[in-house]
Amino acid sequence: MYRTHTCGELRLEHVNQHVTLSGWVQKIRNLGAMTFIDLRDRYGITQLVVEESASKDIKDRIAGLGREFVIQVNGKVVERTSKNNKIPTGDIEIIIESIDVLSPSEVPPFTIEDNSDGGDEIRMKYRYLDLRRQVVRKNLELRHRMAHLIRNYLDNLRFMEVETPVLIKSTPEGARDFVVPSRMNQGQFYALPQSPQTFKQLLMVAGFDRYYQIVKCFRDEDLRADRQPEFTQIDCEMSFVERDDVLDIFEGLIRHLFKEIRGIDIPALQRMTWHDAMEYYGCDKPDLRFDMKFVDLTAQAKHRDFAVFNASEYVGAICATGCASYTRKQLDELTDFVKRPQVGAKGLVYVKYNEDGTLKSSVDKFYNEDDLKRWAESCQAKPGDLILILCGPKNKTLPQLCELRLEMGNRLGLRDKDVFKPLWVVDFPLLEWDEETQRFYAMHHPFTSPKPEDTDMMESNPGAVRANAYDMVINGVEIGGGSIRIHDSQLQQRMFKCLGFTPEQADKQFGFLLNAFKYGAPPHGGIAFGFDRLVSMFAGLDSIRDTIAFPKNNSGRDVMIDSPSEISEEQFKELGIRLQS
Numbered sequence: 223m224y225r226t227h228t229c230g231e232l233r234l235e236h237v238n239q240h241v242t243l244s245g246w247v248q249k250i251r252n253l254g255a256m257t258f259i260d261l262r263d264r265y266g267i268t269q270l271v272v273e274e275s276a277s278k279d280i281k282d283r284i285a286g287l288g289r290e291f292v293i294q295v296n297g298k299v300v301e302r303t304s305k306n307n308k309i310p311t312g313d314i315e316i317i318i319e320s321i322d323v324l325s326p327s328e329v330p331p332f333t334i335e336d337n338s339d340g341g342d343e344i345r346m347k348y349r350y351l352d353l354r355r356q357v358v359r360k361n362l363e364l365r366h367r368m369a370h371l372i373r374n375y376l377d378n379l380r381f382m383e384v385e386t387p388v389l390i391k392s393t394p395e396g397a398r399d400f401v402v403p404s405r406m407n408q409g410q411f412y413a414l415p416q417s418p419q420t421f422k423q424l425l426m427v428a429g430f431d432r433y434y435q436i437v438k439c440f441r442d443e444d445l446r447a448d449r450q451p452e453f454t455q456i457d458c459e460m461s462f463v464e465r466d467d468v469l470d471i472f473e474g475l476i477r478h479l480f481k482e483i484r485g486i487d488i489p490a491l492q493r494m495t496w497h498d499a500m501e502y503y504g505c506d507k508p509d510l511r512f513d514m515k516f517v518d519l520t521a522q523a524k525h526r527d528f529a530v531f532n533a534s535e536y537v538g539a540i541c542a543t544g545c546a547s548y549t550r551k552q553l554d555e556l557t558d559f560v561k562r563p564q565v566g567a568k569g570l571v572y573v574k575y576n577e578d579g580t581l582k583s584s585v586d587k588f589y590n591e592d593d594l595k596r597w598a599e600s601c602q603a604k605p606g607d608l609i610l611i612l613c614g615p616k617n618k619t620l621p622q623l624c625e626l627r628l629e630m631g632n633r634l635g636l637r638d639k640d641v642f643k644p645l646w647v648v649d650f651p652l653l654e655w656d657e658e659t660q661r662f663y664a665m666h667h668p669f670t671s672p673k674p675e676d677t678d679m680m681e682s683n684p685g686a687v688r689a690n691a692y693d694m695v696i697n698g699v700e701i702g703g704g705s706i707r708i709h710d711s712q713l714q715q716r717m718f719k720c721l722g723f724t725p726e727q728a729d730k731q732f733g734f735l736l737n738a739f740k741y742g743a744p745p746h747g748g749i750a751f752g753f754d755r756l757v758s759m760f761a762g763l764d765s766i767r768d769t770i771a772f773p774k775n776n777s778g779r780d781v782m783i784d785s786p787s788e789i790s791e792e793q794f795k796e797l798g799i800r801l802q803s
């Protein structure tokens with residue numbers, strides 16, 4: 223028997239028992255008379271002791287040990303004289319009675335402890351060693367636990383997990399596909415799914431009623447900290463539902479997760495229209511951990527000789543509570559912040575509402591105190607507050623003001639990682655105009671249903687049509703999104719027309735779906751959550767990388783297995799691919 227207990231299990235109640243443990247040597251401390259060893263496994267760390275009185279054999283074996291050796295020890299559990307209250311096994315230690323090396327280890331390339339001395343690159347190369355560290359492993363444990371809770375929740379509601387294929391043809395989610403050459407059909411390619419969208423809809427046509435899958439999806443996009451070329455979705459679809467049925471079930475899921483994992487009771491989720499999100503927060507994923515809503519001052523700000531405001535389509539403000547005491551330097555910093563190319567504003571106007579009730583602004587030349595007072599009233603500012611104003615074309619100024627709001631949220635410490643403010647953003651536009659290609663694209667995907675009251679405008683004013691689509695947003699991050707789908711092939715064809723597809727093109731790409739809809743398609747809708755992101759949010763991580771056992775780096779490489787890599791000429795030949803040189 224390799225072990226009677228794990229390394230995380232023994233407590234005072236086990237004192238005097240003889241036990242066998244197996245695990246990795248994390249640390250050896252030789253104090254002359256005594257030697258201490260920290261033995262680690264997935265479950266914890268247990269301290270082993272070799273006493274002065276130990277046999278020569280044991281002492282010799284200990285002398286040959288190194289970090290990360292896998293050993294097996296027999297010994298007696300005793301109470302420690304100096305306890306370690308930082309670990310659950312800290313009250314006891316094991317006096318070694320015999321020891322065997324099960325597997326030696328070379329000196330590891332970095333220390334395998336919570337605070338490692340290894341840089342990112344080296345830890346990724348030896349990811350299997352990195353995963354031995356508790357701080358990394360606990361994220362994977364959380365991921366496992368969340369997956370388990372999600373499966374149970376959905377199973378209780380009669381959702382059925384169905385696997386959909388990985389070798390498919392392009393799904394139109396708007397990103398680039400990863401493709402796989404087909405040997406048996408030379409010159410043809412599979413695509414890896416960007417999502418199982420069309421398959422889950424076909425499962426609804428098949429009468430499966432409620433489907434889910436925790437599923438890998440693939441998108442060949444440029445990578446950012448929170449993106450991976452392969453990522454996992456909680457993908458769901460339901461039949462005979464309207465929007466609110468879907469929202470109720472999935473906000474239930476999220477609230478359940480918060481309760482079970484973080485012990486937090488989340489109240490019913492606010493539902494905000496996309497229009498309001500843009501108007502008051504300047505983006506479709508508002509961070510509601512703090513208020514600081516935009517105030518439209520356009521009508522109020524244009525009656526004087528200030529050419530900058532007068533020439534602006536939009537003048538918008540936020541009110542930063544208690545910031546009237548900002549110094550020149552702090553205001554300059556904010557001005558520099560909004561002028562950075564990433565934000566792109568031309569300048570920043572401020573109004574200080576001083577504690578003594580006076581008002582002082584950067585546009586005092588043009589506006590008198592009464593003008594400023596009116597702005598302050600519109601912004602519901604109080605003495606001590608600072609009003610920050612940006613102006614310009616509306617579609618540019620709103621996102622700039624959004625950046626400024628988030629920056630102020632950071633500065634004021636209003637974006638606490640342990641506070642969670644989820645909401646639904648609903649009624650997205652159905653279509654998005656692309657200047658470059660001069661055509662409309664589906665904002666969500668081409669199977670998203672327009673709101674019934676807007677379908678009349680699909681031909682006459684497509685840009686104004688709202689979609690029956692929704693996103694779940696938590697703390698400024700889009701966690702999930704979905705829609706009620708089109709289940710009528712006529713309407714689906716009109717949608718393809720809006721997107722500039724000829725009937726032939728539509729048939730070639732999606733004939734299978736259009737056909738399926740001819741055989742009795744139930745009204746249906748669904749949603750998909752980004753599982754990696756959800757886990758990283760619950761774990762309080764900035765990146766999704768550490769929620770994934772074997773992630774890729776920022777250039778899409780797996781540096782451990784060294785992939786992607788070249789393939790042999792033989793393989794090219796088999797695939798019928800000729801490389802041009």
Ligand code: ASP
Nearest residue numbers: 417419704705748749750
């Ligand atoms: N397939 C969509 C996505 O991946 C989600 C959905 O509409 O269910 O974003």
